[in-house]
Amino acid sequence: MTAAPAAAVLDKPAHAVRAAGADLRDAVHAEWTKLRTLASTCWLLLGGAALTIAVGAAAAAAFRCQPGACTLAQTGADPARISLTGIDLGQAVVAVLAVLAVGGEYSTGMIRVTLTAMPRRLTVLGAKAAVLAGCVLAAGVVAVLGSVLAGRLILPGHGMTVANGYQLLSLTNGSDLRAAVGAVLYLALIALFALGLATAIRESAVAMGAVLALLYLFPLASALIGDQVWSRRLDQIGPLSAGLDIQTTVNVKALPLTPWQGLGVVALWAVGALVLGAVVLRLRDA
């Protein structure tokens, strides 16, 4: 009930004035502490990685080709893309994590504590983005490595053999490495995209709806409409469909964008969302 002696409070060493870089470093440290001390973070990252690997393995195991029609030319199937099918689900988990990272602060009002401690709002957003991207990259590496390994072990048993004209999935070959690295980067970009939108929207349920709508609507519309011209346009601008380009290793020339252009489109979405979030964060009352 009694307060500690005043001297104990007052005589602690004071901090020196530091450069602006220290601000960002402290903000990153704070956001990292914030993220890691929520149990949900760990579960979402682990669960997301496990789900991604499981779905990828299931997709690989479900691959079938008719006897005698198993060659690459006949099936046109892409071992990398099949193995990385789980990314489609994994990105939803990543989006949940990102939306919660900021939406959870708004729903509880803790954002005011955060902005009182760190009044430079863009620094806060930058720190959040950095920490989130770091966590997702780490989990993404696990998820993608697991998926590629599962694909490598399972697919040859389903006709995807060297004899049939396929490459064995391996990170030592350029296109597979690009697909794997691209998938990890894709997950991080989706996290940033969701973070930006959630910062702009604040209400986490609405933000979640908006993120999933923007992810799934473009490829759905592109697949369903009979109009090839619009279908191709939608594939070029949608974050999910453009992002899938980076995971493609077969028939790359037929893609509506080159793989890295596709990832660039996702990056544009992420940057756009972050800018929107930054503007709203700067201008609106907390």
Added chain:
Amino acid sequence: MTTVTPYRSDLTPGRDGFAQLVHAEWTKFRTVRGWLIAVIIAILVTAGIGVLYGSVTTVSCAVNNGKWLYGEACMTPLPPAGPGGELVIDRYMFVHQPLAGDGSITVRLTSMTGLLPGPNQMGPGPSSAPGSGAGSGLGLTQPGLEPWAKAGILITPSLSQGSAYAAMMVAAGHGVRMQWNYTGDTPGQPGAVGPANPRWLRLTRAGDVITGYDSADGTHWTEVGSVTLPGLPATVQAGLFATSPDETRASAAFAGGNSIDVGPTEVTAVFDHVTLSRSSLPWRGDYVGAVQAGIGEYHQAGGQFTVTGAGDIAPRPYERTSQLGPAVTLTDYLLGTFMALIAVAVVATMFITGEYRRGLIRTTLAASPRRGRVLAAKAIVIGAVAFVAGVTGATGAVVIGGAIVRHRDYYQWPASTPTEVRVIIGTGLLLAVAAILTLAVGTVLRRGVGAVAIVIVAIVLPYFVSVTRIAPATVGEWLLRITPAAGFAIQQPYPAYSQVTATYLPVDGYFPLAEWSGFAVLCAWAVLALAAAAYLLRRRDA
């Protein structure tokens, strides 16, 4: 001693009925402006995407001299439509003569043999056959029968394509059938036909009614079916026919490879014991729907007729890869359903999680302690709101979008009015049940983000996986049977005909479950989630 008179309110007690509870929840809903706005946005987006698509579509079908052909140019000449308005395939070898007034035709079918395309005769596009010539003209060498190769007897008022008809036939892999007016199909005796296993077929006309019979021995007859062809003229054409549809082989590949190969087939049928009431004229062979003269062939030797044909007498399912090229479909107009679904899911989630966040649930449950009824009232309100939003939005999309497409002279694959009504009402029902499912999941989780993510992923992702074919077709098919995404079946715009072999892919608007069965699966999920929600709501502290 003073006695205290307990306080008595002068307020007339309100009725404590379920209707009052629903009214209270409705008041709660409509007084949050953001939710109303979200619902209005859902309506506008659903209708708006339909209108937008109708306005911008440049449905294209083929490259002609380096130029895309758009719109109705692809459909020239327009395919024939059957008596019901649906597009049909109507090409067959017909050996016929007129039949005046009532009467009947009887034959014995003793043999069906056929030819299938070899591997190098399958193409990624639709085959140009059967216009390039029948019989040996198709250049087919590999013996075999397409399961829906048909041979039998047929009565029709006219040889023009799309005419009404009734037919008794043997389908190579599907036994005896009675078929009429393209979409009608009733099975008779099963089993394949052969010299040791002949089939007797009979059609009898009495006024507008035509009755079909089959028999194994020509003595014991069984009625297969009886159909009315309204307005049948006094004199009709009756005779023997043979036709065999294109063979479609969908490649099992996915994730980049999803080609569908098509090749022509033909069938040769041998008939004898041909009897036609008041037969007087010689038999005449015509290839109905011939693109050029001299297609198909028949030989008559004594009482034996040998008829060879290729083609089909059947409704034409919508396939974007078909010969006709893609057309605007009802599915296109309704793309906005996904946006509406997501908007409705978000609102439904917040309708319950909003109560938990600020402790409003305690006020709600203090006002009406029977918790199950609170949940039911909420479900009714959110379901009704979503239904109205879905129906309004879908009506706008289909009606206005369709009007724009017709105005721009683009071609919309025809759908009957009852189908359009079912699709529109179905969109409302889909949204309503999805909203209730979300409400229930939200009650279980009490967390907005989780509920929105789970519901959207459970409803949209399986559908997404199926239509984009990132997973093998069988996986996609099963996902559309067992996940809540099965509910999309209620939006199926065109029927999948069991008597027509086609790929019937989700991407073309076909679902593995029938319209209402698919919807029932979604309902089952909603009921399951509601039960869990009611249980937890009662059991947990508020």
Added chain:
Amino acid sequence: MKTAPRSDDRNPARTLALRTMEAAIEVDGLRKRFGSAQALDGTTFTVAPGQVTGFVGPNGAGKSTTMRIILGLDAADEGTALIGGRPYHTLRRPLSQVGALLDAGALQPSRRARNHLLWLAHSQGLGAKRVDEVIEQAGLGSVARRKAGGYSLGMRQRLGIAAALLGDPPILMMDEPFNGMDPEGIVWMRGFLRQLAAQGRAVLVSSHLMSELEDAADHLVVIGRGRVIADTSVASLIQAASGDRVELRTTARTQATTVLAHAGATVAVTGTDLLTVSGLPAEKIVAALTEAGVPFAEVHAHRATLEAAYMELTRDSVEFRPGGLGGSAS
């Protein structure tokens, strides 16, 4: 009365800031509109170091809005709010300049209390050691590793106070810190606030209950409908409300009334043997009564309660007035 600003020689920057400033917080002409409601309408006041400043006003008067603007959370439509002469958002390591407790419930329930303080400490470049210090200071030692969601309102207030003390700031701002505290806690809180002020800190405490501030505040800023109604020391406010009245206890009421009226005083009967006399100092009253031989038991200067003074001030600026019990009958 004025306490010299606290000096800390090992922190030249902070010392300089505090030495050169007259006021720790300066609020000047703040205006803020929410839709059709004018929340702040030219709010102006300053908060001085070394004392507890009570920030009082009825519900909806604009107390929380003012505090949010001071902390840079909300933007004012007009006017400025400065901390040691600088806008809040330009402060580096702001928690070492201002500690604030706005809404004790503003934390994520699934995080443990200590971790909540830990991320705040990290944001200021502080370590876990400092976190454990403030946990002890706020009296949360035994429950710090529990999830904050399970805390009672009083415990959350203490957690909020620990957060405010984290940077050992010379300025403290607390919005309704007494909310949800039990009597023991309120007594502790008063002493704690006084102690913080005695160390030379500027302490701004808002409340809508003047009685809570009775023994805690030195200075008062009274706000109503977005305007400062009074900006004065507690002593002078009470004096103003008390007037120069004297209370007198006597069994001979009528006699005393006559005698005092003759002496030029105004007398009011306030109880069975109680008179309130104004217009005559106490010593003259005693002299007059003794001279006339009127018995009296007790004479003391009337002292208005802070509550009464406050009610007097805010009578016209209460935003909401209850309709009274009666409901449907009326």
